[in-house]
Structures are given as C-alpha cells and as structure tokens.
Amino acid sequence: MDKQESGCEQVLEAALARAADPRCPPQLAGALRHAVFPGGARVRPQLCLAVAAANGDEDRTLARGAAAAIELLHCASLVHDDLPCFDNAAQRRGRPSVHAAYGEQIAVLAGDALIVAAFEALAVAAAASAQPARLGSLLSVVGRGVGAPFGIAAGQAWECEPAVDLSLYHQSKTGALFIAATCAGAAAAGVDPLPWRALGARIGEAYQVADDIQDATADAGELGKPTGCDAALGRPSAVRELGLDGAVRRLRQLLEEGLMSVPDCPGRDGLQVLVRNQARRFLPKGLDRNAA
Amino acid sequence: MDKQESGCEQVLEAALARAADPRCPPQLAGALRHAVFPGGARVRPQLCLAVAAANGDEDRTLARGAAAAIELLHCASLVHDDLPCFDNAAQRRGRPSVHAAYGEQIAVLAGDALIVAAFEALAVAAAASAQPARLGSLLSVVGRGVGAPFGIAAGQAWECEPAVDLSLYHQSKTGALFIAATCAGAAAAGVDPLPWRALGARIGEAYQVADDIQDATADAGELGKPTGCDAALGRPSAVRELGLDGAVRRLRQLLEEGLMSVPDCPGRDGLQVLVRNQARRFLPKGLDRNAA
Numbered sequence: 001m002d003k004q005e006s007g008c009e010q011v012l013e014a015a016l017a018r019a020a021d022p023r024c025p026p027q028l029a030g031a032l033r034h035a036v037f038p039g040g041a042r043v044r045p046q047l048c049l050a051v052a053a054a055n056g057d058e059d060r061t062l063a064r065g066a067a068a069a070i071e072l073l074h075c076a077s078l079v080h081d082d083l084p085c086f087d088n089a090a091q092r093r094g095r096p097s098v099h100a101a102y103g104e105q106i107a108v109l110a111g112d113a114l115i116v117a118a119f120e121a122l123a124v125a126a127a128a129s130a131q132p133a134r135l136g137s138l139l140s141v142v143g144r145g146v147g148a149p150f151g152i153a154a155g156q157a158w159e160c161e162p163a164v165d166l167s168l169y170h171q172s173k174t175g176a177l178f179i180a181a182t183c184a185g186a187a188a189a190g191v192d193p194l195p196w197r198a199l200g201a202r203i204g205e206a207y208q209v210a211d212d213i214q215d216a217t218a219d220a221g222e223l224g225k226p227t228g229c230d231a232a233l234g235r236p237s238a239v240r241e242l243g244l245d246g247a248v249r250r251l252r253q254l255l256e257e258g259l260m261s262v263p264d265c266p267g268r269d270g271l272q273v274l275v276r277n278q279a280r281r282f283l284p285k286g287l288d289r290n291a292a
Numbered sequence: 293m294d295k296q297e298s299g300c301e302q303v304l305e306a307a308l309a310r311a312a313d314p315r316c317p318p319q320l321a322g323a324l325r326h327a328v329f330p331g332g333a334r335v336r337p338q339l340c341l342a343v344a345a346a347n348g349d350e351d352r353t354l355a356r357g358a359a360a361a362i363e364l365l366h367c368a369s370l371v372h373d374d375l376p377c378f379d380n381a382a383q384r385r386g387r388p389s390v391h392a393a394y395g396e397q398i399a400v401l402a403g404d405a406l407i408v409a410a411f412e413a414l415a416v417a418a419a420a421s422a423q424p425a426r427l428g429s430l431l432s433v434v435g436r437g438v439g440a441p442f443g444i445a446a447g448q449a450w451e452c453e454p455a456v457d458l459s460l461y462h463q464s465k466t467g468a469l470f471i472a473a474t475c476a477g478a479a480a481a482g483v484d485p486l487p488w489r490a491l492g493a494r495i496g497e498a499y500q501v502a503d504d505i506q507d508a509t510a511d512a513g514e515l516g517k518p519t520g521c522d523a524a525l526g527r528p529s530a531v532r533e534l535g536l537d538g539a540v541r542r543l544r545q546l547l548e549e550g551l552m553s554v555p556d557c558p559g560r561d562g563l564q565v566l567v568r569n570q571a572r573r574f575l576p577k578g579l580d581r582n583a584a
Contacts, residue, residue: 019439019440019441020440021440021441023442025441025449025453026453027449028440028446028449029440032440076404080400080401080404083400085396086400103452105377105449105451105452106449108372108377108378109445109449111404112368112403112407115404116407116440116443119411120435120436120439123428123431123432123435124432132425135415135428136419136424139411140415140419143412146404146408147311147404147408147409147412148311148313148320148409149316149317149321151405151408153401153402153408154316154317154320154405157319157401158317160319160320160398161317161319
C-alpha cells in the first residue's frame with residue numbers, strides 16, 4: 001500500500017487547505033505545509049486504515065479522517081521535538097526542520113496549530129460520514145495517544161525526569177500513537193477498540209527499538225536527520241540497554257507478539273502480511289532480514 | 293457569578309485529575325496544575341456558560357465541558373506565550389510562569405497536553421450529556437478559535453509578519469477564543485452558533501483593547517505580570533494607535549456593539565447585565581467608570 005493508495009494524503013491535503021488557507025499568516029501557513037509534506041513513511045495512518053479495512057469498514061470516511069488526524073499529531077510532535085530546547089535538530093527528513101526554516105516562534109505555533117487541525121479533521125470526517133456518532137470514541141482514543149498521562153507529551157516529559165522506566169517511556173513516547181492508530185481504525189469501523197491495543201503497543205515498541213538501532217548504526221545522510229543523539233544526550237535506548245544483537249532480537253519478538261494479538265476479524269491474514277512488509281522498512285539495510 | 297457558581301471549576305478539576313494523574317511524569321503533572329490553578333478571572337468560560345443559560349440550556353453538562361475546554365486552551369496559550377522565544381515572561385498571575393518554574397521543555401509539553409486535554413474534555417462532556425450528537429459542532433467551533441487560519445495560533449503568528457492589520461491580528465489572537473466561547477455556549481444549548489459570533493468578537497476586541505490599556509498604564513505588581521511590553525517589543529497596540537483616550541472610547545464602543553448584537557433569546561436581559569458587570573473588571577481602577 002503506497003501513500004496515494006492509502007487515501008490519507010487527500011485528507012491531509014484537505015486539512016492543510018483549511019488550516020493554511022490564504023487568510024493564514026504566510027509564514028505559519030508555510031510552516032504547516034513544510035511539517036506535513038512531503039511526509040515520511042506515513043506508517044501510523046496506514047496502520048489505522050489497515051485495521052479499519054481488516055474489520056470490514058466500507059465507508060472509509062471516518063477511518064481516513066482518523067488516519068490523517070494521527071499523522072498530523074505525529075508531525076506536530078516532530079516539529080516540537082526538533083525545537084532548540086529539545087533535540088535542537090536542524091534537519092528532518094533530509095530538509096531543514098521547521099524551526100530551522102521558519103524560526104522558533106513559528107515552530108511552536110505550527111505544532112500547536114497541527115494538534116488543533118488534527119481534532120478538527122476528526123469532526124470534519126464525522127460530519128461527512130454515515131456514522132457521526134462514532135466521533136466521541138474516536139476523539140477519546142486519539143486524544144489518549146498524544147496528551148497526558150499516557151500520550152506523546154507525557155512520553156517526552158519522562159525525558160525530563162531523573163529516573164525513567166524504559167518500557168513506560170517507550171509506551172508513551174512512541175507506543176501511544178501506534179495504539180491510537182490501531183484503536184482508531186477499530187473505532188472507525190464500529191468495532192470495540194480495546195482488543196486492538198496490543199497490536200499498536202507492540203508495533204510501537206518495535207518501532208522505537210528500530211529507531212534506537214538506526215540512531216546507533218545508520219549515518220545521518222541515509223536517515224536525513226542527525227544520528228548518535230541518544231548516546232550524546234544520555235537518553236534511554238534499547239541498544240544501550242540490550243546491545244545491538246539484543247535489540248534486534250527484541251524487535252523481532254515484539255513484532256511476533258503484536259501479530260499474535262490480532263483479534264479475529266474478516267481481514268486478519270491480509271493485515272498480518274501488511275504489518276510484516278511494513279516492518280522490513282523499520283531497520284537499516286542488512287539488518288532487515290533477521291527482523292521480519 | 294463567581295468561579296464556584298460557574299460550575300466550570302469542577303470540570304477543570306476533573307480534566308486535570310485525568311491528565312495529571314499519578315501515572316503522569318511528575319514535573320509535567322505539576323506544570324499542568326500550575327498552568328490552570330489558581331486561575332485568572334475565567335472570563336471566557338463564564339461567557340460560554342452565560343450564553344448557554346441565556347438560551348435556556350438546562351442540562352449544563354455540555355456547556356460546562358465546552359467552558360472548561362475553552363479555559364484549558366486559554367491556559368495553554370498563556371504557557372506557550374510566556375516561553376523565552378515569545379514574551380520570555382518570568383511571571384504570570386503573580387507567580388512564576390510555567391517555564392520559569394518547570395523549564396522550557398516541560399512548558400512546551402504542558403501547553404501541548406492542555407490543548408489535547410481540552411478536546412478530550414469535550415468528548416467526556418458529550419458522552420455524559422443528553423445530547424452527544426452536539427459534539428461535532430462544539431468541536432468545530434472550539435477548534436476554529438485556537439488553530440489556523442483564524443485562531444489563537446494564527447493571531448500569535450501575525451506577530452512574526454513584517455506587516456499586520458491590527459483588527460485582523462486582534463480578531464485572531466484574542467477575539468477568536470471569545471467567539472468560540474459565545475458560539476460554544478449556543479452550540480451546547482442546541483442553538484445555531486452563527487448569530488452569536490458578533491458578541492464574542494466585540495467582547496474579545498474590547499478585552500484586547502483593555503489589555504493594551506493595562507499594559508500601558510498599570511504597574512507590574514498590580515497585574516502580576518510585566519507591563520510596558522507592547523511598546524518595548526514594538527507590538528501592535530490600540531494605545532499606540534489611538535492614544536489612551538481613544539482606546540478607552542474604542543473599548544466602550546465595542547462593548548455597546550456587542551450588546552446590541554445579542555440575538556433574541558429567553559435570557560437576553562440577564563446576559564447583558566452580566567456582560568456589563570464583567571466589562572467593569574477589564575480596566576484599571578479609575579478608568580472603569582468611563583468604559584462600562
């Protein structure tokens with residue numbers, strides 16, 4: 001499934017057309033577009049759409065809105081993550097980060113506006129869908145993935161604490177938005193989200209382990225962002241805790257646990273194939289065969 | 293109507309109990325509470341609740357949720373506004389600002405988490421109310437007040453542009469959240485929000501003019517925050533544009549326009565009295581008799 005097929009790009013375009021419209025301050029509008037296009041792998045929205053499809057969701061309006069909302073929240077977190085007070089990253093996806101291109105003020109505001117645009121995208125999708133009453137559960141599931149106490153903001157805040165439980169830290173910093181993705185896919189399809197938490201949690205943790213491996217092994221040109229940050233900043237990292245081989249084993253184990261947890265549903269087999277294919281992309285070349 | 297009577301404090305308490313729960317990173321939890329309690333005058337949520345009541349809203353669940361959401365968004369904007377890259381304000385409401393007390397990282401994350409908590413509060417209120425189907429319109433009305441192109445984030449972003457239309461700037465930076473307050477009150481009561489925009493817009497503009505007057509005339513001890521910032525930072529200000537007397541006249545005119553715009557509804561007279569009483573608090577002592 002590529003970006004176009006996923007159906008999420010058009011909803012992202014529509015959300016940005018609303019937010020970065022000609023009446024928006026020009027630099028903010030530019031920063032909003034810069035943060036969202038061209039995107040990364042759009043892993044989370046594709047996961048959301050895949051879960052909705054596996055549950056037989058036919059009217060994809062709500063699922064697309066939820067997928068776009070999750071990607072907007074992911075982009076918002078990257079913009080704030082790159083700020084001078086956090087990673088102070090001048091590059092993201094091989095281009096200047098938002099604060100490097102537009103300044104710190106606009107970067108703070110762009111992150112804020114993207115969070116708001118994400119929730120607005122849910123409302124727009126609900127209004128256009130055949131199931132507007134699902135908005136409440138979608139909003140709760142998505143909100144839980146980004147705020148406090150369990151979402152991205154909380155995960156990032158654990159970095160400011162003197163002592164951190166690595167698993168809890170990864171669960172909130174990375175896992176929470178993957179959980180939001182699987183649960184939102186289920187909620188959009190009118191299915192109980194709860195049994196879908198485990199898939200999101202394991203994929204999210206696997207993705208964070210993969211990120212730690214990349215940070216430790218890849219070069220900056222390949223990734224389009226600085227590497228070696230975890231060690232330099234003394235941040236928690238699976239590679240520091242388990243060694244490189246141990247981290248790759250942990251990644252493989254997490255993926256299998258995630259796949260085993262997938263609830264019975266019409267598209268279970270197809271979803272498992274898709275997740276395995278996606279997982280191959282998580283690792284630097286050479287390590288991918290061992291993992292997925 | 294004082295803070296307790298408004299019914300908004302309990303909903304704010306409940307929202308903070310969810311976000312700053314014992315599993316939240318302790319510094320983030322502390323910062324979230326610091327940002328919201330003890331609050332300021334809670335002008336926006338009271339306006340929201342007053343509009344809902346004037347429209348005969350009996351089940352106040354939705355209106356209280358909307359009022360709390362709007363106050364959480366206001367608090368979020370203050371936290372980000374005080375950041376070193378913006379106002380670099382060490383004080384707010386007579387106490388250390390969030391970044392002064394908890395550091396810049398936690399302040400960025402606290403603002404983000406408050407935005408998320410605001411939207412979650414809407415979902416919680418809708419689920420508990422007799423009218424869950426009103427969530428979509430509430431979410432749209434509230435989202436419009438804070439994001440881009442018309443909300444607080446856009447208003448703040450106008451400060452980064454080389455040329456600014458003062459009215460457009462005030463409309464988005466301050467007016468938008470007052471518009472959200474009146475429109476959310478109407479939407480919570482099941483009434484078309486559109487005719488309620490003008491009241492919020494005029495009160496919001498009046499409030500911004502009052503803020504400019506305070507910045508130019510009050511002393512820092514009285515306000516609990518630094519004064520003279522607009523002139524020092526070369527920011528747009530009604531006092532700089534119209535002079536002090538002109539600004540006070542403009543404030544009076546805006547309030548009258550707002551009151552005239554109030555649509556026909558069961559509690560029109562009571563709402564007008566309440567707005568006039570609130571408006572007296574906008575101005576430093578000595579100027580208040582002329583204005584309201």
